[in-house]
Amino acid sequence: MSTRALGKALVIAETLEGKLVPATLAAITAAAKVGPVTAFASGKDAAAAAEQLSKVAGVQQVLVASGAAVSSGLPEELAPVVKSVVETNGITHVFAATSAFSKNVIPRVAAKFDAMPICDITAVQGEDTFVRHAYAGNVVATVKSADAVKFATVRGTSFERAAATGGSAPIAAVAEGGAASGKSKWLEDLIAKSDKPDLATAATVVAGGRGLKSGENFKLLEALAAPLKAAVGATRAVVDAGYCPNDMQVGQTGKTIAPTLYIGAGISGAIQHIAGMKESKVIAVINTDADAPFFQVADYGLVGDLFEAVPALTKLVKG
Amino acid sequence: MSLMYRPTAAQQMKVVVGVKRVVDYSVKIRVKDNKVQTDNVKMSVNPFCEIALEEAVRLKEKKIATEVIAVTVGVKKADDVLRTAMALGCDKAIHIVVPDAEAATLEPLAVAKVLAKLHEELKPDLWILGKQAVDGDFGSTPQLLAGLIDAPQGTFASEIAVADGKVKVTREIDAGRQVVELNLPAVVAADLRLNQPRFPNLQSIMKARKKPVDTRAIDKLGVDTKPHLATVKVEEPAARKAGIKVKTVEELFDKLRNEAKVL
Numbered sequence: 001m002s003t004r005a006l007g008k009a010l011v012i013a014e015t016l017e018g019k020l021v022p023a024t025l026a027a028i029t030a031a032a033k034v035g036p037v038t039a040f041a042s043g044k045d046a047a048a049a050a051e052q053l054s055k056v057a058g059v060q061q062v063l064v065a066s067g068a069a070v071s072s073g074l075p076e077e078l079a080p081v082v083k084s085v086v087e088t089n090g091i092t093h094v095f096a097a098t099s100a101f102s103k104n105v106i107p108r109v110a111a112k113f114d115a116m117p118i119c120d121i122t123a124v125q126g127e128d129t130f131v132r133h134a135y136a137g138n139v140v141a142t143v144k145s146a147d148a149v150k151f152a153t154v155r156g157t158s159f160e161r162a163a164a165t166g167g168s169a170p171i172a173a174v175a176e177g178g179a180a181s182g183k184s185k186w187l188e189d190l191i192a193k194s195d196k197p198d199l200a201t202a203a204t205v206v207a208g209g210r211g212l213k214s215g216e217n218f219k220l221l222e223a224l225a226a227p228l229k230a231a232v233g234a235t236r237a238v239v240d241a242g243y244c245p246n247d248m249q250v251g252q253t254g255k256t257i258a259p260t261l262y263i264g265a266g267i268s269g270a271i272q273h274i275a276g277m278k279e280s281k282v283i284a285v286i287n288t289d290a291d292a293p294f295f296q297v298a299d300y301g302l303v304g305d306l307f308e309a310v311p312a313l314t315k316l317v318k319g
Numbered sequence: 320m321s322l323m324y325r326p327t328a329a330q331q332m333k334v335v336v337g338v339k340r341v342v343d344y345s346v347k348i349r350v351k352d353n354k355v356q357t358d359n360v361k362m363s364v365n366p367f368c369e370i371a372l373e374e375a376v377r378l379k380e381k382k383i384a385t386e387v388i389a390v391t392v393g394v395k396k397a398d399d400v401l402r403t404a405m406a407l408g409c410d411k412a413i414h415i416v417v418p419d420a421e422a423a424t425l426e427p428l429a430v431a432k433v434l435a436k437l438h439e440e441l442k443p444d445l446w447i448l449g450k451q452a453v454d455g456d457f458g459s460t461p462q463l464l465a466g467l468i469d470a471p472q473g474t475f476a477s478e479i480a481v482a483d484g485k486v487k488v489t490r491e492i493d494a495g496r497q498v499v500e501l502n503l504p505a506v507v508a509a510d511l512r513l514n515q516p517r518f519p520n521l522q523s524i525m526k527a528r529k530k531p532v533d534t535r536a537i538d539k540l541g542v543d544t545k546p547h548l549a550t551v552k553v554e555e556p557a558a559r560k561a562g563i564k565v566k567t568v569e570e571l572f573d574k575l576r577n578e579a580k581v582l
Contacts, residue, residue, distance in 0.1 A: 075465075075472060076472070079466065100474075100491070101493070103458055103474065104462065107459035107462035107463050110463065110466070111428070111466025112466055115428070116427070116547035117427075117457070119456070119459060129551065134355075134454065135348040135454055135456070136456070138348045138349075139348060139355055140555065141552070142550070143548040143550055146549070183501065183502045184499055184500065184502070186499055187500055191494045192494065200493070204581070239511075240512060245495065246477070246496070247492075252453070255493070260581050261579075271347060278556075295564070297559055297562075299563075300571055301562060302567075302571050316572040317572070
């Protein structure tokens with residue numbers, strides 16, 4: 001790649017409980033394909049994030065916004081700060097790992113630059129060419145952007161995570177332009193505290209659908225998940241029915257996951273659910289209906305009653 | 320006109336709902352010869368737009384919204400979605416008509432610019448859009464609109480409450496939920512659990528057929544709607560290698576542990 005083709009990338013980092021989310025490391029890998037990477041940390045864990053980012057291999061510079069206005073991640077306050085960072089640093093590409101946070105911020109900033117954001121990219125083919133999915137993952141589109149500053153969210157499961165050590169980037173504070181605009185106010189976060197593995201990054205996921213028949217029955221999946229150190233996921237249908245909280249939803253409009261092993265029980269396999277897990281390395285499906293569409297994507301399919309099969313499998317796993 | 324009755328701004332809440340006509344979510348879309356095959360497939364109101372419409376109608380029923388306007392930016396046939404919107408209870412409908420050829424490449428950014436232009440004209444207190452259209456899956460139009468008009472945004476909304484010139488939005492985020500309070504005018508993006516949309520009854524559908532739709536050509540708006548992204552290629556995703564059926568749990572365990580080596 002000639003130096004003329006190199007852009008200058010900004011990666012908006014995200015943290016969870018003070019730690020960089022692994023998907024941000026994947027976004028850094030994607031960003032590095034277009035040019036040197038500047039990482040941007042903001043929010044209440046900005047300082048901790050900056051420390052971690054400065055050590056990531058491939059990060060050249062870390063910028064921090066730690067003022068009160070941006071501490072809650074409000075897009076109305078963050079967008080002008082990011083805009084200023086882009087303009088001051090000659091940034092040509094703005095990336096962030098796909099998440100509720102980045103989906104909230106990236107398009108708002110893109111609008112300020114008259115740019116069309118490219119959402120959930122799964123490959124970078126050049127500084128202006130990216131791959132993404134549409135129609136619930138049934139269409140793979142390669143698109144070329146004509147925007148002077150390009151904005152993209154990056155699918156965390158599609159890129160190798162940059163190494164967390166080996167880098168030594170300088171950290172600098174950005175100018176934050178004073179008081180909050182006051183157009184929006186953060187009131188509270190209602191976070192399900194959990195010591196269980198994170199659904200977005202667990203190597204093994206056990207997921208349940210309507211076949212579970214009740215929220216109570218998810219205990220069966222948790223019993224299987226525990227010895228496997230797996231995360232537990234759910235379909236949209238059971239979240240809608242109130243069996244599970246929304247952060248467990250896997251699918252086109254929920255989380256996209258790609259674990260090494262995915263076990264789905266009591267899930268028929270709607271297109272929309274498959275869209276969120278079809279990149280899993282190994283897929284095992286348990287369903288009483290031999291014609292369930294989910295068997296079409298399964299590497300191993302067991303036609304059987306999950307109420308017998310799941311406990312039996314748990315017993316075998318525990319040895 | 321009586322001087323005794325002077326409606327205050329607070330009593331005149333105007334809500335505009337963006338509605339999109341999309342390929343029905345149950346259709347398994349195919350790609351052939353570098354083209355997405357959408358001819359003759361079933362079309363419907365985008366599921367998230369249905370939720371947006373339902374929320375607006377509920378605001379009207381609660382006497383919080385005094386006027387609900389539905390807007391669609393799409394081909395001539397897209398007026399279907401506006402008929403549905405009016406059957407559900409929208410007072411007015413605006414159709415920004417896009418020529419068929421242009422519709423295929425119309426981007427969320429262009430739609431946001433059109434809506435931003437309408438914002439200047441209609442001056443609504445609240446925009447409610449669906450969070451994501453199930454064809455493009457960009458999930459960006461509400462945020463783009465909010466950015467263009469510099470209004471606060473409440474994305475992934477699972478609950479909204481309007482009071483005193485503000486809207487409290489409960490948002491679904493990756494780790495759970497978040498509550499924010501936005502000054503009006505604001506843009507809300509409806510998520511799945513915001514509500515369960517009703518079905519319009521036959522009588523309302525028949526009545527809606529006769530209601531006027533404000534129809535305008537997109538090129539008359541003075542908005543730049545040309546695409547910024549050129550599609551180099553479209554293709555179907557690589558098919559997974561066919562799997563096998565196992566007969567027992569023991570066999571499943573054996574395959575996962577000894578063949579796939581993932582257990």
